[in-house]
Amino acid sequence: MKETRERARELMKGYCRVCKVCDGKACAGEVPGMGGLGTAASFKNNVTALAGVRLNMRLVHDVSAPDTSVSLLGLDLAMPVLAAPIGGVSFNMGGGVSEEEYIEAVVGGCRDSGVIGCTGDGVPPVIHESGYAAISASDGHGIPFIKPWEGPELAEKLDKARTTGCSIFGMDVDAAGLVTLRQMGRPVSPKTPAELEKIIEEVHGWGGKFILKGIMTPDEALLAARVGADAIVVSNHGGRVLDHTPGTVEVLPEVAAAVRGRLAILVDGGVRDGADVLKMLALGADAVMIGRPVSVAAVGGLREGVVKYLAALKGQLIQAMVLTGSADIASVTPRVIWNG
Template sequence: MPDVRAKAKELMKGYCRVCPVCDGRACSGEVPGMGGLGTGEAFRSNVRALREVQLNMRLMHDAAEPDTSTSLLGLDLALPVIAAPIGGVSFNMGGGITEAEYVDAILGGCKSRGIIGCTGDGVPPFIVEASFGGLKKVDGYGIPFIKPWESDELDEKFAMAFDSGAKVYGMDVDAAGLITLRKMGRPVAPKTPDQLREIIQKVHDKGGKFILKGVMTVDEAEKAAEVGADAIVVSNHGGRVLDHAPGTAAVLPAIAQAVKGRIGIIVDGGIRDGVDVLKMVALGADAVMIGRPFSVAAVGGTQEGVEAYIDALKAQLTQAMVLTGCKDIAAVGSHILYNNK
């Protein structure tokens, strides 16, 4: 990983500093790029909220060889990790590799290590072409995310997604605030419960599962369950759409308490290593999405970089599970959190 990070720092110069600690302080306001919107406070809140979670160390147990695997949305995962949907290598990451190379690295690396990667959506067209082209290369083993388009583009993109062979589909409704797309004549907008219900029914009619990304409140988590979503992603879009939004680790417990068992719960935001993965599961998530670190791994090492990062995550998660007495993912709970209220 040191070699991968060094290469990524070279290729992403001017877009990402590949800081030793990725906490959003050095890149505030750098959007496009890898930073957080405006003051960058939402990005920093994600990292800060997760950092403040502490773990109880317990070593009087028999959990010497933990099982990190889990199942979600009909997917068997070697660990509860999904590579988040990110597009726009040229204007967000420096263009050191092509969009297609990036998608292939994410999807191929995740598949080879027993987890799954997502693909992004956006403009210009090469983002979508790389996304669906990459999915076909891995026989649909990935999760395409479609932005909440206002126009016929929404149906067109979902038709392309269905044609890719994927079985799980997502919408990053948290992209609804991207006014740059509206200025380009490609508007995105929030969706009403009725609109979401119609979209989800189309996915279900195709035999697929649907993930709604961008849920940050209990009431919207409950609405997502009511309209038929199979899973939500507790996400503030990496702090890139609404300045001063709270950290996802801060809002996750209340959301999990309200809808756990009724709908799959995924969370992203500030997750950097396997210990962070364990924290989020203990706070109530079924799985996590990781964005920026996967981008660094893919740009710096293509598929091998992605595989190396996943290997590191699994080793870190395994060690943390041993040190907190968790024999498998089902055994992870709030009891491993220090000062849990």
């Protein structure tokens, strides 16, 4: 990964420093770009809170080759990891590669690695168009996320997404805080339970599943379950829409406890290595989404870079499972977390 990161640092200059530790400090306030909004407290809280979770090391057991595979939303994955929906290469990542090259690397690299990539949405149209093309080229193996647009744009993009052959659709309702889109004449806004229920009913009518991203409280997790969502993502949008939120791992246990067994629970925010994946699983997640590190791998090494990053991540997860006595994903429980 060293060459991939060095290449990404060169191509993303002025937009991302590809820091040794991606913690939001050097890029605070750089939105657009890869930073966090305002003071970047939300971005930094994601990283520091997760780093503060400690693991119980156990080595008196027979676990030497743990099974990282998992079934999620009808998918069989090599590990409980998804690439988060991130787009806008020209204004967020420096434009060193094209939007088409970038998202093909994410979607294709995830498929090669036995996991699944999500695609983003926004302005200009090339963001969602490239994402949909990549999913189509990958035989529907991808998850398109659509922003909570006002007016007919939401329904139009859902219809377009359906033509990719995908079986899962997502909405990053946390993008409702992107005021720049309203300033560009393309407003996004929060959605009422009734609005979400109507959207989800339509997706279910197609035989698809629906993920609602941007849940940070137990009451909204319960609302998501009530309106029929198949999964939620505990997420503060990478700290890019509201300053001073808690880190996602801080709210994950309470959110998961509220809806466990009713829908799939995903989480993003500060996940950097396999040990971080293990922590999130132990605290209630069924799978994790990873954003910035996948973007760096895609810009710096395209499809091969994504494959290399995910291979390294899987190796780290296996190592962490061995060192905590976790034979498979189902056995990753709060017992692996140190509560001293």
